[in-house]
Amino acid sequence: MDRRATEKDDETSAKERPTLKTLAFMTGLGVTTVSRALKDAPEIGAETRRRVQLVAKQIGYRPNRAGVRLRTGKTNVISLVLNTEHEIMSFVSDIIYGVTEVIADTPYHLIVTPYSRSQDPLDPVRYLVETGSADGVIISRTQPNDPRARYMLERGIPFATHGRTDMGLVHPYHDFDNYAFAGEAVRHLAGMGRRRLALVTPPVGLTYYGHTVNGFADALSEVGASEVPFNTVSIDHTIEQIRMRTAQLMRRDDRPDGIVSSAAAATLAVVAGIEDAGLKLGRDVDVVSKQSSELLHLFRRELLVVNENFRLAGSELARAVLGWIGGADPGSLQSLSTPGEVQAYRG
Amino acid sequence: MDRRATEKDDETSAKERPTLKTLAFMTGLGVTTVSRALKDAPEIGAETRRRVQLVAKQIGYRPNRAGVRLRTGKTNVISLVLNTEHEIMSFVSDIIYGVTEVIADTPYHLIVTPYSRSQDPLDPVRYLVETGSADGVIISRTQPNDPRARYMLERGIPFATHGRTDMGLVHPYHDFDNYAFAGEAVRHLAGMGRRRLALVTPPVGLTYYGHTVNGFADALSEVGASEVPFNTVSIDHTIEQIRMRTAQLMRRDDRPDGIVSSAAAATLAVVAGIEDAGLKLGRDVDVVSKQSSELLHLFRRELLVVNENFRLAGSELARAVLGWIGGADPGSLQSLSTPGEVQAYRG
DNA sequence: TTGGCAATCTGTAACGTTTCAGTATACTGA
């Protein structure tokens, strides 16, 4: 039993959210005109346009997302697809903050779409595309031959990858130059006289695993140092596993005198393992590690660090997706972040 | 120039996403009947209902969110409102994972709504409510007299707070028992013979600041220990500030021999400060700290820790909001997480 | 036979937006 009038509704009810109809009534124009005036369509008179926009601003008109979405299919949503088990901790918050920073003054919302180890990583992406839940997607844990990227490219939905692919397909990405990182790390250790180096790799299968391994290997031969294989762990392993295996490694006769680590959390475990083996950081072995927040130097001042800025990554990824949505050339929306120098502790 | 037929559209186009109309055509029923059959309305014959649901499942029908939202106002969205500057790192990812875990098998999406230091914390909440962008909201950094909670209560939108309020108003929350934590920490330190204790507090103004301070004070008088005031920092301060001020504190004659810290990141800085002052953890001073991931024992094995599970918090908060949305009594959707025992390093 | 009623099913309208296909008016050029 709705007792409200049907036509004059917008006039009387000050409490309801204003719609185009409200604006039309207030300005004495048609709904269509108001709609077009708000988006600066050329066939609307300049004065009318100003008038409508003024009134709209005054009464705080905001387009109804559901209406727009139903009519046009535009969701004004960016989805960040995350693995809820593997993603490194601070990684996630920083990326999210980076993304929100960029979309803050756009009509876009950020939705977080999770998937777990048990699932096919393609599942969440398929869901998003099939249900048309987002205008753009950001994925991480990118693989050289990434089915998700291929799928989205086929379906024509804008996306950006954190990390590069290697399929001969062009799409926006942001990546940290892990080849350069590993190289710098090796050169730095070599410069300190370290000669037998081990690498704690990224997860096997991800693109930057290859970049890191190659950067490591190339620099090794460049400086004439040798590699101590340490293939039993990657940064995806648990703290306990990394710690234990590092301890094993460090108890061997042919133990490394330098270690390069691809993630801060792993580095904590590596150092624990080193100390479990009765060795001392900075004396028996040096460690260069990536980190995304300035914590490692508090942990052990002997650690050597290279910073990776995930907040920046988030911003770049958001910019890339928005750019693609906006019609820019996907090939122009690729960026690579160069690592800074290896930093020792400064008093 | 759309050349497709108007009526038989659903019959021919196998590529389009199925709608109620598609189902209606396939089953030979009316759109209304299909709609009701899918939601188990009682006035639909049992067999029809089964038939419709079968076909719907077969062709992978999924209701169009925009259609539902436009018609009913239901968004199927939960919004997590985050401060992009203050929130502790791993905190955020864990909460998000906890939330997504719970909403995974519901139609809900999670959107992240950020706000920054410069803004009124009420802004994002007001935006969500005014635009009807979410069915439920989760907020953190809860204050005793929290305008956001008051606002949402007035507007009748379901929400849950991470942390309690103290306004005499009833609403769902999840909280960690910081009163108990601080008390346990003090008792543990006292049990080790520590007598002069300092507290690194939560941010002043948040509800759990009070809980922590009270737990600390009550336990102090219970065990007959004394407090060394350390009001110049809270866990919201920067690593550098905390480190410097801890060093200052520890150089004084009346320095504490025990410290209770409310967050892991702050603890790193505290320990650095202690060592800057030339003192040794475990000998000159003991530190009990909360942590949300098992890192502190890698950092210094002398540290004493109490775990706070943010993933659990996320799950509980999500459950609470969904419960309220589902019509449950808000008063029944409150939970308090009891801290475990203070843990020393175990081999 | 008829009226009443329960059980099932259905068409229409509406949510707020944009697109399509106009209409009305005034101005232009010949």
Place this chain on the structure above:
DNA sequence: TCAGTATACTGAAACGTTACAGATTGCCAA
């Protein structure tokens, strides 16, 4: 004068869903 056209505006329809107000059928009691 008149057609032609540019300018400024408008109503109706459609996106997919649900609520409302029926419609149809069969059955039972009187």
